Amino acid sequence: MVLLWTVCVCLCVFAPSLAMPVSRRHNPSRSKVLLVSFDGFRWDYDRDVDTPHLDAMARDGVKAPYVTPAFFTMTSPTHFTILTGKYIENHGVIHNMWFNTITSEKKPYYQTQFVNDWWDNGTVPIWISAQRQGLTTGSLHFPGTASTYQGESAEVSEVEPRFYNYSNETAWRNNVDKVMGDWFREKDLDFVSLYFGEPDSTGHKYGPDSPQRREMVKQVDRTVGYLRSSAERNGLTNHLNIIITADHGMTTIFRNGLVEEITLSKIKGFSFQDLVFHLVDYGPTGMLLPKEGRLEKVYNALKGAHPHLHVYKKEEMPSRLHFKNNDRILPIILWSDPGYVINGYFPVQVNKGEHGFDNENMDMKPFFRAVGPAFRKNLEVEPFETVNIYPLMCHLLDITPEPNDGHLDATRAMLISSVPEDKNSVRDVHTGVFIGLAAVAGVIFSTFVFIFISNVIKRRRSEQRNDNKGKTEECQTKEASF
Numbered sequence: 001m002v003l004l005w006t007v008c009v010c011l012c013v014f015a016p017s018l019a020m021p022v023s024r025r026h027n028p029s030r031s032k033v034l035l036v037s038f039d040g041f042r043w044d045y046d047r048d049v050d051t052p053h054l055d056a057m058a059r060d061g062v063k064a065p066y067v068t069p070a071f072f073t074m075t076s077p078t079h080f081t082i083l084t085g086k087y088i089e090n091h092g093v094i095h096n097m098w099f100n101t102i103t104s105e106k107k108p109y110y111q112t113q114f115v116n117d118w119w120d121n122g123t124v125p126i127w128i129s130a131q132r133q134g135l136t137t138g139s140l141h142f143p144g145t146a147s148t149y150q151g152e153s154a155e156v157s158e159v160e161p162r163f164y165n166y167s168n169e170t171a172w173r174n175n176v177d178k179v180m181g182d183w184f185r186e187k188d189l190d191f192v193s194l195y196f197g198e199p200d201s202t203g204h205k206y207g208p209d210s211p212q213r214r215e216m217v218k219q220v221d222r223t224v225g226y227l228r229s230s231a232e233r234n235g236l237t238n239h240l241n242i243i244i245t246a247d248h249g250m251t252t253i254f255r256n257g258l259v260e261e262i263t264l265s266k267i268k269g270f271s272f273q274d275l276v277f278h279l280v281d282y283g284p285t286g287m288l289l290p291k292e293g294r295l296e297k298v299y300n301a302l303k304g305a306h307p308h309l310h311v312y313k314k315e316e317m318p319s320r321l322h323f324k325n326n327d328r329i330l331p332i333i334l335w336s337d338p339g340y341v342i343n344g345y346f347p348v349q350v351n352k353g354e355h356g357f358d359n360e361n362m363d364m365k366p367f368f369r370a371v372g373p374a375f376r377k378n379l380e381v382e383p384f385e386t387v388n389i390y391p392l393m394c395h396l397l398d399i400t401p402e403p404n405d406g407h408l409d410a411t412r413a414m415l416i417s418s419v420p421e422d423k424n425s426v427r428d429v430h431t432g433v434f435i436g437l438a439a440v441a442g443v444i445f446s447t448f449v450f451i452f453i454s455n456v457i458k459r460r461r462s463e464q465r466n467d468n469k470g471k472t473e474e475c476q477t478k479e480a481s482f
């Protein structure tokens, strides 16, 4: 009887908890995600260099031959696409440089990291999405880390100092150890984004076909090996999914009389006097704000002026580029073909390698690798757009994504098993378990009540019998035969 009571009480008390959403912070099966970006790592950089660690990662996980970044293929905008799943026109971080068309003020890449309004303009990156759903996140040097979003930021973050050496391999290893040991193991963070500024810097300075770039790719490869061994040392391998990708590629720039360079001031009929504001001398891209009534004049002067210069009115931009529907985008947009950059008054650019070009150009495509408990092994998947990385990461973290331009269908094939398509179905399973256990509890309880009542009746009758005993012998005989 005591045992029955215990079973009933336990079931009644604990069964309802099975129907409640499992606390994310104490779910041991919850997987962690590390997003790593090696700035400017072009999809084919492993083809002319031995990369044993990247090769091992592909064998142990998933590789895409390349991925397609958003346009402009520029560092801050394309990184923000990875963090939000939105095309650049939809997240609003349209350029590396913050600018003001009224004062003509411009801020370079690093200073723009600290212009909060430039980043925080309606879209929240994955750090915020995850934290609002009970997870904890961190970010180390990733573009966008310095800003807050609707008053929130990654719980743990580190922004590089103003004059930071992006190439120091010892610093890279220290950062890896910090993320794996302190952040994932000690602080138990769920998601971390980790950024390395190479091989972009080397690609710009020496060109993508240089021996210096190949050496830097070897350094990236060693770091990937170090990163995976650090995950192992910190006991993270079984529940950490690692995604390694980049923001854009790199292509060689032609100069020294090899080609006719694009210099706007040399173009017949074009004058800077017709502009309120311009953003050129920044690789292959440009944006112009003509004075009132001068748009057609500026446009007609530039359109067709150079065989490798593309000139578009904002509203006529090809929709495949997703670079027109935003107030920050200026009325005339320029970009050049690979090999060329756009100069303003005269050529001032010296980089041997550049990015920013059309995202259909193969040299602009970054690489992609993923490894971890959620990913299949030794699988090469079809190329996909980097807007799809955000919904993939949300899926791995089991959080609901914000509205975005990507879809899990683009990457579903790389996953070992599709966890239920939405979390409601997980709750449905829990609810089913609860109903089943409640029913069992109900049956046991009813049985207990029935037995209890039967025993009470039996006892009462037995007592009655004893009371009547001795009253009449006839009666005793009658009771006994009942």
Ligand SMILES: [Zn+2]
Pocket (backbone or CB within 6 Å): 039, 040, 074, 075, 076, 200, 247, 248
């Ligand atoms: Zn970059």
